[in-house]
Amino acid sequence: MQQIKHRTNEARTAATRAALIGAARTLFVEKGYGETGTPEIVAAANVTRGALYHHFADKADLFRAVVTAEAAALAEAIDRATIPVAAPRTALIEGTGAYFAAMTVPGRARLLLLDGPAVLGPQTMAELDRSLGGATLRQGLAEAMRRVDPVELDALADCLSAAFDRAALAIAGGADPAPYCAAITRLIDATLRTGRP
């Protein structure tokens, strides 16, 4: 630990930011945003509060960085698992399966579905979702239901994703995944059936 000579500034910044985000993620998941103090975070990251407030505007800004990283990891996991498929219905089913699988990462549901919306607001979370994960669900629905008004399709995608979120949260909370998967599959199939008479 003594050979740390001539470290470039860029590397220093990356290291401390990563340490802070990692430690903060652990504590935010364990105790929640409100119950986690910055002294605790910097102690876990082996830095001082000065470093924290040098890299982040405030505690909420650090939390935003944690949530953004988590959303990016989620999007990447889904992208990685989603192989381009022909049938739109299959794509939707597989997509939600990938979503559920990626959502089992410990703490992810709490960060993205519980504390995130409360601390950063729903519109910030929606923008984040749009900029990263993209409108995968919306596109899948659009492809499968051509005759639906695009404005209603937006709302429909929003409501369906809320249903998926609730299922993911319930599973993360210890619920049996099977009935939720069945319910979600039923919901998708039922919705698709209304798109083409």
Add this chain to the structure above:
Amino acid sequence: MQQIKHRTNEARTAATRAALIGAARTLFVEKGYGETGTPEIVAAANVTRGALYHHFADKADLFRAVVTAEAAALAEAIDRATIPVAAPRTALIEGTGAYFAAMTVPGRARLLLLDGPAVLGPQTMAELDRSLGGATLRQGLAEAMRRVDPVELDALADCLSAAFDRAALAIAGGADPAPYCAAITRLIDATLRTGRP
């Protein structure tokens, strides 16, 4: 304001509790749970912090009282609007309409759908919902879809109510209600259609 002689203890308690819950509700809605301090609350309620901590264990306990009252008001509004109807499909559509109408009360969506779950936890909110609003949606679904496994029906009701919640939150956030109502109606009809082949 000087004629307050010989007030019974019960009345005093009811008055201060009501003043605290009312003031807290206003501030929690305006600024959120985390950004609202107890000094602010007691100033708005014209009491001292001593009174607050005499009637409530801590700030979260006061918040719980606010959320409980809000959930009770929501349940009562829905009960009041829901006239016993014969057709189960009509009952479901009317029920969600009553839910949306009751959810337009300013601040209600934030309290019940945003800060509530984050501060009190999803299971506490679910228990609260169960003890007050009851399983209206679940019962309606069960009546319309006899052949579905009860366990899956629970999950289905949970997911559907999440979709309703998202719609209510979006509308409370300024979104156009029309497409959301259309999407929800479509979702209900599509789901019901899967219950009876």
Add this chain to the structure above:
DNA sequence: TTGCATACATACAGCCTGTATGTTAATGAT
């Protein structure tokens, strides 16, 4: 009326947040 419990009010200790200021090391220009 007298003793007790309730309903507060006040004071205090500890923690946490954000900022201001100081210090060291890297970077860019000469």
Add this chain to the structure above:
DNA sequence: ATCATTAACATACAGGCTGTATGTATGCAA
């Protein structure tokens, strides 16, 4: 290679907030 500048911290401080401990007055029951 040197020097000025700036980034990357570290430390110290002020203010506010939470929860508790203690004190007081009023309703209540015997």
